[in-house]
Amino acid sequence: MKISTILRPEAVKVITSATSKKRLLHDLGELAASVYKINAATAVEALIERETLGPTGVGHGVALPHARIPGLDAVQGAFILLEKPIDFDAVDRAPVDIIFALFAPENAGVEHLKALALVSRTLREPSVCTKLRANTDPVTLYTILTEAQTVQAA
Structure with a gap:
């Protein structure tokens, strides 16, 4: 599995000011709706429900919110870089x-876990996060995310 198979370039966004975790989850839902045609309300509700099980902020300024969505047929990702960090x-x-959200089909056991592990490994790399934070162009951010994996595999 590659990041390029779960993340479309148009699902990468920079947000200049997010006011709260809840607002950010709404932004992720809207991004998923516009790019992957996922129902925004369903996506937001699923993300919020998952957060009640335990926070998905994994440390070092990175969050990996994820949720299972009825009717989805493949794992899909959305990436947001915030210019101003928020409490998560x-x-x-x-x-x-740095927020990388995953939306998975309801019954995607192994694929969901593989995608989560892939994104987690990629964003655990300090050099990748440094490059992401140094750029505000969505095209460049997508390139960094998709090329990071190639470099790590070598």
């Missing part, structure tokens, strides 16, 4: 500015 109830209590 992360495990290290640090504010978050």
